[in-house]
Amino acid sequence: MKNNRKLTGSIVLVRGAGEQASGVGWALAKAGFRVLMTEVEQPLMVRWPVSFGTAVEEGKWSVEGLVARRVSSPEECPNVWGNGEIPILIDPDLNVLDLWQPEVLVDAILAKRNLGTQRQMAPLTIGLGPGFTAGEDVHLVIETNRGHDLGRIIASGTAEPNTGIPGNIAGYSRERVIYSPQAGVFRAQRQIGEKVAAGDVLGTIEGLNTPVLSPLDGVLRGLLRSGVRVGQQVKVGDIDPRGKVEYCWTISEKARAIGAAVVLSILEQRHSAEGNKTIICGVS
Known part of the structure; x- marks a missing residue:
């Protein structure tokens, strides 16, 4: 509108x-x-x-x-x-x-x-x-x-x-947030709004091609865009365990x-x- x-x-x-x-x-x-x-x-x-x-x-x-x-x-x-x-x-x-x-x-x-x-x-x-x-x-x-x-x-x-602990959503806090395992350029392999399972590869850190894995089942609510340079242990994504795809596109x-x-x-x-x-x- x-x-x-x-x-x-x-x-x-x-x-x-x-x-x-x-x-x-x-x-x-x-x-x-x-x-x-x-x-x-x-x-x-x-x-x-x-x-x-x-x-x-x-x-x-x-x-x-x-x-x-x-x-x-x-x-x-x-x-x-x-x-x-x-x-x-x-x-x-x-x-x-x-x-x-x-x-x-x-x-x-x-x-x-x-x-x-x-x-x-x-x-x-x-x-x-x-x-x-x-x-x-x-x-x-x-x-x-x-x-x-x-x-x-x-x-x-x-x-x-x-506190350094993410807010609780549907019983999950720290588990739902994804951090970069090392510094480098992030390359996304999945898209926001997709349903993912624990262990799915969401992207990689360029260089050693270190995989970034989904920590749990749910909807990929957030993920950095490809080409973004990150430091080690920087937030690169988050999983919404509620499974509501529409939540990805609204405030x-x-x-x-x-x-x-x-x-x-x-x-x-x-x-x-x-x-x-x-x-x-x-x-x-």
Whole structure:
């Protein structure tokens, strides 16, 4: 379904355009904000079909009816917003801040540590997950750990620490995630959406042709694209034991919860700051 709605609200800059960041960008754009997402030149995205960052390679990419379009300069953003789309800019150092001065900055890289976001970068800064402290390097933190507190808005302190254990899905956590056995260039041999069995070869690491095997039965929900260079023990794929092929092509419940929490946090700050003209976070 084509989106003909112009994005005319406040500017929100989202660092990162992977799976969880895309859930945030999707929710913000649906709410009418002018979303600008920044990425690195070669992003690592396992669930690339539902990641706006796929536009880095493809030029444009659609997730659930919303299109992201790669731009070569920040001056192109107004035209993209005018088409109801999300601009994706290669700008890991956030040089775009000087031009657009966003009302809100969301660090959605999910690196488990702060890669340079500072509270003074925008009137409202939000960090996703561990690595940020609300009230110090950002204004707010959103809990990203699966469970009862997923999506909780934290105004003081930190999110739950990184456990290194993937969230539980249908009784599986660490077992469902696939990591590279060695460093090298990944070559995919299966496609996202396929049903696989434990022990199936999903791809290889070029060089020694080390196979990457499926750890269990299920649907291949995520897999890096061929030609991506990875380090040792880097996430290259994941298996969904629920066996629902349709889940491969839609935003996950986790990304939706985080996206909704970001929208709520912005609106909440807007209402609490009414009358204070230094923070304008609402949709015009």
